[in-house]
Amino acid sequence: MLIASALLVLLMLFAFAVVAGRRDWSHGIVYAGCFVASMALLSAGIEHLGHRDSAPSVVLPFGLPWLKAHFRIDNLSAFFMLVVNLSAAAASAFAVGYSEHLPERARVTPFYPLFLFGMNAVLVADDAFVFLVAWEFMSLASWLLVLSDHEKAENRKAGMVYLTMAAFGTFCLLPCFGLLAGPGGDYTFAAMRLKELGEVPGALVILLVVLGTGSKAGLVPLHAWLPLAHPAAPSHVSALMSGVMTKVALYGMVRVLFDLHGEVGWQWGAGIMVAGGITAVMGVLYAVMQDDMKRLLAYSTVENIGVVVIGLGLAIAFKADGERNLAALALVAALYHVLNHSIFKTLLFMGAGAVMSATGERSLGALGGLLKRMPWTGAAFLVGAAAISALPPLNGFVSEWLVLQALFKGPAMPHWAMKFGVPVVGAFLALAAALAATCFVRAYGIAFLGRPRSAAAARAVDVSFGMKGAMAVLAALCVFLGVVPVTVTNALSHVVEPLTGVSFAVSADLGWPWLSPVSSTRGSYSATVLVMVGLAMFGAAIVLVHRIGTRAIRAADAWDCGHAEDIPETQYTAQSFAQPLRRAFGATIFRARETVEMPEPGDDSPARHRVHMIDPVWTYLYEGIGKAVDALADLVNRLQYLTVRGYLLMMFGTLVLFLLVVAARQP
Amino acid sequence: MLQQFSYDLAHLIGATVLMAGFGMLYQRRIFAVLNTFAFQAFALAAAAAWQAHVQHAPHLYATAAIALVFKALLVPFALHWLVERLGIHRTVETALSIGWTMIVGVALVALSILLVLPVTAKAAALTRESLALAMSVVLLGMLMMITRRNAVTQVVGFMALENGLILAAVSAKGMPLVVEISIAFSVLVAMTLFGIFFFRIRERFDTLDLHYLETYRGDRS
DSSP states (O other): OHHHHHHHHHHHHHHHHHHHTTSHHHHHHHHHHHHHHHHHHHHHHHHHHHHOSOOOOEEESOSSTTOOEEEOOOHHHHHHHHHHHHHHHHHHHHHHHHGGGOTTHHHHTTHHHHHHHHHHHHHHBOBHHHHHHHHHHHHHHHHHHHGGGTTSHHHHHHHHHHHHHHHHHHHHHHHHHHHHHTTTTOOBHHHHHHOOOOHHHHHHHHHHHHHHHHHHHTOTTSOTTHHHHHHHSOHHHHHHIIIIIHHHHHHHHHIIIIIISSOOOHHHHHHHHHHHHHHHHHHHHHHHHOOBHHHHHHHHHHHHHHHHHHHHHHHHHHHHTTOHHHHHHHHHHHHHHHHHHHHHHHHHHHHHHHHHHHHSOOBGGGOOOHHHHOHHHHHHHHHHHHHHTTOTTSHHHHHHHHHHHHHHTGGGSSOHHHHHHHHHHHHHHHHHHHHHHHHHHHHHHHHHSSOOSSHHHHTOOOOOHHHHHHHHHHHHHHHHHHHOHHHHHHHHHHHHHHHHSSOOOTTTTTOTTOBOSSOTTSOOBOHHHHHHHHHHHHHHHHHHHHHHSOOOOOOOOOOOTTOSSOOGGGSOOHHHHHHHHIIIIIHHHTOOEEEEEOOOTTOOSOOEEEEEOOOHIIIIIIHHHHHHHHHHHHHHHGGGGOOHHHHHHHHHHHHHHHHHHHHHTOO | OHHHHHHHHHHHHHHHHHHHHHHHHHOOBHHHHHHHHHHHHHHHHHHHHHHHHHHTOTHHHHHHHHIIIIIIIIHHHHHHHHHHHHTOOOBOOBSSOHHHHHHHHHHHHHHHHHHHHHHTTTSOHHHHHHHHHHHHHHHHHHHHHHHBOBHHHHHHHHHHHHHHHHHHHHHSTTOOHHHHHHHHHHHHHHHHHHHHHHHHHHHHHSOOBHHHHHTOOTTOO
């Protein structure tokens, strides 16, 4: 009831924003309304998670004439509803202040509630028709948001690529649900659960759902649209697209692979896990080379989706092998990371948005020294960066640690492929985590530390109260979810229980503050204890320094950090910081080549240092597909210029061919 | 005995229609094609009349009359007039040589017999044979349309195809008259359209060879 009315409010806000979009005061009202609706949906999600039961399916008499619309909320969708609306509420609060500076806000405000509506409707859908319609709502609303600043050619290209990939995703999901429904054509999820799939349709369903939802979530090599489209939208929308919409895609994947599809073989789990590993490493390698702050964050989303997908693949493999406890562990880890990533990615995009609204720049090369001028944003961004780099005691650490713990149990599986494959994926994950830390040290250090690299960065002032508040709440959540991991995993085990079939508490052995996923002797972690001990030692250190340290005063020059002269160009730049990694990894994967052009003696033109890189996915995959489509189109184009007799001949030939087929199939 | 006789006669008339179809493919002169077409339509009218008698379905007499008046008399006459009026080249220009056309035609007849006889295994013998013949006539009409370059012969091929359809319609029991009338009228309309079409082509290009039409499509790259 609460959910339905909140969704209705979102639709009404859309209508209101369309009508009143030209008035300045309307935008604040729309975003405030979105905030209230998101909070209502958030509380509905949390309340449902507390109940541990599945609400009955609600059937509403609209949609296609012979189909009714089915809605239902279970623990899984309640959890994702929490994830979506937590970030949505924060982004709406942020947008109240942020959208004031947007030149194109009249094109943004109406579609924002529609976007929220689409994402929430995907989660409560209980039949394929509603699911796909809501999915398209989400895609198209976000596409319009991507195109809001359509004067720039790069944004138009981003919109085009995004629309193509969204169409591809739905193109995959449509037959996927068709196969799940079978020839009987009952499109409710309840009927799909009961249905036994044959071998070939079952495999096709898995393949199609991984392609369809993977293209939305950003699995390599289907991620190509994501770093183009996410930065093109306004920051509060990019935050939701990157932090939340990719999670809705993962919800679709979990829903089909764990719930609707009866049995998924371990080979599929292994394949999905490897795809996740490659996604994680490739995503972060792209991210570490980026100069554009929002594009860097978008690539980092690709990496984190990879981490989640590793957990999902592992859970499928464990489940297929009957190791249900381990499957539950891997799934808990994946869902925990879903929650964490939605929070810190939203926070980081808001930080990038705050920097953009304060300086007008999103290129790292034009920033620097912002911590002093924007202390709130800087502090919140630091927390987010530390969390996404998986530093304890923040939340990112817990989930990545849990994924690794699940990976360590991989050799328990009976297949040699998995015994050897799982440690490789573990190595990928460790590499990705280390590179992610580098990536965010670079992003934070270049943007917030050092000296300003442009006049705009030097003049920046911190953002308005509402924007700071939204970021501060998310930063506090990053700390909170990291410090009480056991509370979170206990809640998640309720979500996981119907999917893996076991009731499994990750912390069974040692009790509340200790997270000991495998056994009490195999590795356990308690951020609560860690933080308390850390605080105690910190306090003790302060006391000791004050008691024992000398009080004598010594006068000397302040250390100048190696900058004898006050020239910003002598600092590390974003490019120079990434150079070692570019040489180590980029030379093979991106075919990075560096050339130095030295002018001849006597020539006074500047020397140049150029970097040439290719994007292997674009060059080898998408351009190949593009060429194939062109060739095919040329072939089809020839059909336009046949003679009249040629067309008649084709019709006649087709008819005779069909007749021959019918004749040949006679008994 | 009478049953057997009515069967044999229906078969004979249907086969005559089919033979006329082959005859049209064999002709090298346009007037001969038109005459053969008129003969085919006459045979069709006979087939419809005989079916009307055998099935005790008086409405089929109407079909027979329509076939006789329109297809056997009016349409060939109109086409004769058109050819004379326009001074059209009197030979049939073939895209596939006559011998090959006949071989393909025989293959098509074999195909339709192979196809129809097993499919309609449960239907009455009369219907089965006639359906196979009718389908052969349809396919031969199409073959004529694609192997002859001249527009007049294409029109004739189209109407031979219609003849096949009507043959199928009269040999199936209980087909309502409405369908046949509509088919007859569609042929008439088609003839009118083609007539206008001829004049148009003639006005613009001074020939009826479709080949000249094909070079006048502006969007060809």
